Amino acid sequence: xxxxxxxxxxxxxxxxxxxxxxxxxxxxxxxxxxxxxxxxxxxxxxxxxxxxxxxxxxxxxxxxxxxxxxxxxxxxxxxxxxxxxxxxxxxxxxxxxxxxxxxxxxxxxxxxxxxxxxxxxxxxxxxxxxxxxxxxxxxxxxxxxxxxxxxxxxxxxxxxxxxxxxxxxxxxxxxxxxxxxxxxxxxxxxxxxxxxxxxxxxxxxxxxxxxxxxxxxxxxxxxxxxxxxxxxxxxxxxxxxxxxxxxxxxxxxxxxxxxxxxxxxxx
Amino acid sequence: xxxxxxxxxxxxxxxxxxxxxxxxxxxxxxxxxxxxxxxxxxxxxxxxxxxxxxxxxxxxxxxxxxxxxxxxxxxxxxxxxxxxxxxxxxxxxxxxxxxxxx
Numbered sequence: 001x002x003x004x005x006x007x008x009x010x011x012x013x014x015x016x017x018x019x020x021x022x023x024x025x026x027x028x029x030x031x032x033x034x035x036x037x038x039x040x041x042x043x044x045x046x047x048x049x050x051x052x053x054x055x056x057x058x059x060x061x062x063x064x065x066x067x068x069x070x071x072x073x074x075x076x077x078x079x080x081x082x083x084x085x086x087x088x089x090x091x092x093x094x095x096x097x098x099x100x101x102x103x104x105x106x107x108x109x110x111x112x113x114x115x116x117x118x119x120x121x122x123x124x125x126x127x128x129x130x131x132x133x134x135x136x137x138x139x140x141x142x143x144x145x146x147x148x149x150x151x152x153x154x155x156x157x158x159x160x161x162x163x164x165x166x167x168x169x170x171x172x173x174x175x176x177x178x179x180x181x182x183x184x185x186x187x188x189x190x191x192x193x194x195x196x197x198x199x200x201x202x203x204x205x206x207x208x209x210x211x212x213x214x215x216x217x218x219x220x221x222x223x224x225x226x227x228x229x230x231x232x233x234x235x236x237x238x239x240x241x242x243x244x245x246x247x248x249x250x251x252x253x254x255x256x257x258x259x260x261x262x263x264x265x266x267x
Numbered sequence: 268x269x270x271x272x273x274x275x276x277x278x279x280x281x282x283x284x285x286x287x288x289x290x291x292x293x294x295x296x297x298x299x300x301x302x303x304x305x306x307x308x309x310x311x312x313x314x315x316x317x318x319x320x321x322x323x324x325x326x327x328x329x330x331x332x333x334x335x336x337x338x339x340x341x342x343x344x345x346x347x348x349x350x351x352x353x354x355x356x357x358x359x360x361x362x363x364x365x366x367x368x369x
Contacts, residue, residue, distance in 0.1 A: 026366065029365065029366070029368065033365060035362075035365065037357075037362040037365075037366070038362075038365060038366060041366065103357075104357075104359050104362050105359055107357065108269075108308070167359050167360070167363075169304070170304040170305070170306070171304060171360065172304065173302065173303055173304025174303060174304040174305065174314075175304075176303075176304075177303050177304075177317055177318075177321060177322075178317075179303070179304075179314055179317055180304070180360070181360075181364060183367060184360055184363050184364045184367070187363045187364075187366065187367050188359075188363060191363070243366070243367060244366055244367055246367055
């Protein structure tokens, strides 16, 4: 059990630190290029995985941590403030993800801007109503406001993943004609995989909400769920690193693989 | 979504040179683009030229168009007259190219 706990803690720390590093790198890039996509993605990664989760973990710890059963009116003020900052920053990051995916992959599609607008509305409305109902002191699981906010959080990485995989398929076909950079093609695959892994981490982390009334089942499923969440989170942050901060050995490996595939296709 | 200048140029030349109906020419070009992983609204003149050279002849042969190579040469010539669009910095591949940069 101690090993599982250590793995979960290390993976969570890696996710937060990794998101901070990748987010800051992309914001630095945005400063140099003056382009909006890097600003949006850098801000999104920094606000969700970096600052948002950082504050939410601090709020969780301030409220007593895992297994704590504190009555809503007994939750320390510090935990409430940390949760408020964490959720505002996190949801701001989710909003940036929505703008990123539309402005990069569907900039001229009205339906996509409309969908992003509806998603943003559900996210913030759900958050605001949830907070008004005391949602910073307890999880309002099952309420309309909770579902409204969670639905967007559950699905936004899926949209990113879908668009990225779709573009990866296009880039692979272009590569056969020598019209695609192997590193950029691979970057779409990494971002798609990272996004779907982030979605899986969010879904598994949400599973315990379905067993809030059944404490025995909740206690039994929590350890494996934490391991799964941590594993998916690690895959997500690793993909971000390899996509946006690719080390020399990884670049070389991608280029060598692409070159070998090209040679095999011509012989 | 509006098609790119390169697509419209190739479409117009193909329609004229291959004696295809407007719908047939558009459909044939879209099929060729799809095979090469491009989309009509974003394909550049350089990319379109590669598709015309390497994919379109096969498509025209399958439609029993006479002298497909000659038709493709004509389409390529039309594309060569077209000044390529300014670098499309907002296209997903351009964005993802920058995102991994130092």
